[in-house]
Amino acid sequence: MLDYHLHLWPHGERDRAPTLEHLRSYCEHAAAAGVTEIALTEHLFRFRQADHLLRGFWRDDPDAALRDSMAGYWSDHARADLDDYVRCVLAAKDEGLPVVLGLEVDYYRDRMDEVSALLAGYPFDVLLGSVHWLGAWRFDDVRDEVSMAQWSVRDVDAAWADYTTAMEELAATGACDVLAHPDLIKAAGRRPQAPDECWDRLAEAAASSGMAAELSSAGWRKPAQEAYPADPLLARFVDRGVALTTASDAHGLPEVADRSADLAAMLHGLGVETLRAFRSREPHDVSAGALVAGS
Numbered sequence: 109m110l111d112y113h114l115h116l117w118p119h120g121e122r123d124r125a126p127t128l129e130h131l132r133s134y135c136e137h138a139a140a141a142g143v144t145e146i147a148l149t150e151h152l153f154r155f156r157q158a159d160h161l162l163r164g165f166w167r168d169d170p171d172a173a174l175r176d177s178m179a180g181y182w183s184d185h186a187r188a189d190l191d192d193y194v195r196c197v198l199a200a201k202d203e204g205l206p207v208v209l210g211l212e213v214d215y216y217r218d219r220m221d222e223v224s225a226l227l228a229g230y231p232f233d234v235l236l237g238s239v240h241w242l243g244a245w246r247f248d249d250v251r252d253e254v255s256m257a258q259w260s261v262r263d264v265d266a267a268w269a270d271y272t273t274a275m276e277e278l279a280a281t282g283a284c285d286v287l288a289h290p291d292l293i294k295a296a297g298r299r300p301q302a303p304d305e306c307w308d309r310l311a312e313a314a315a316s317s318g319m320a321a322e323l324s325s326a327g328w329r330k331p332a333q334e335a336y337p338a339d340p341l342l343a344r345f346v347d348r349g350v351a352l353t354t355a356s357d358a359h360g361l362p363e364v365a366d367r368s369a370d371l372a373a374m375l376h377g378l379g380v381e382t383l384r385a386f387r388s389r390e391p392h393d394v395s396a397g398a399l400v401a402g403s
């Protein structure tokens with residue numbers, strides 16, 4: 109198994125200088141759960157370099173409360189140094205730890221060329237592409253009352269459609285390698301009567317872009333109470349030959365490799381025999397042997 113989605117710092121906590129000791133403990137915890145390789149994929153928005161490039165992306169949102177909430181959230185997060193992060197993960201690789209260098213990149217409409225230009229200056233192995241926000245609305249931030257209140261005033265079908273469109277646009281940019289938590293829009297537990305069209309479109313976005321899709325245990329820790337993606341969307345990915353990664357989306361050591369055996373069981377049930385791994389943003393497959401061993 110892989111854990112290809114890991115953060116160093118919990119939301120709501122300030123970043124600390126990354127250390128080799130921190131990464132060693134992640135690798136030990138992962139290995140104990142049968143995970144053979146991990147990707148560090150901190151949020152791009154946690155870094156000052158992103159602040160210079162992207163601050164204010166939310167300005168066009170018509171909702172002042174959401175704009176204020178996002179401005180505060182952004183300021184709380186955009187403080188770490190990308191160069192320090194990259195140096196630390198590369199040092200772990202040099203030490204022989206089973207680590208690859210990644211980043212979780214949000215979709216910034218009309219600004220992905222600038223994002224790609226920034227990231228091209230670093231030796232990333234894998235870039236996750238994510239949609240956590242629609243305009244200034246953090247639809248998955250279940251701890252934020254301003255964001256969650258929106259679920260009472262918005263149309264759920266429209267929210268899912270807007271999310272799906274953003275994921276399609278993100279995939280079409282070619283800026284990233286893996287569609288992270290592909291149905292994150294369900295995080296707060298709100299689902300449309302008929303999600304099939306969104307599932308079809310998300311599967312098509314992954315297939316036509318050549319991106320891999322992520323199978324993540326993080327949804328079990330949210331009101332959604334199921335893995336990302338839901339079984340019918342995972343089946344669509346498999347049917348269309350979309351490569352898969354597995355992930356915990358841990359934001360701290362106790363969640364590293366969380367429920368990897370349950371993810372392995374899901375894959376096994378669908379006959380998935382390989383997972384996708386990356387080096388220098390080039391894909392390669394790892395065998396189902398490791399997958400069965402982790403189950």
Ligand SMILES: [Zn+2]
Binds near residue numbers: 240289
């Ligand atoms: Zn995410």
Ligand SMILES: [Zn+2]
Binds near residue numbers: 113115212357
């Ligand atoms: Zn994440």
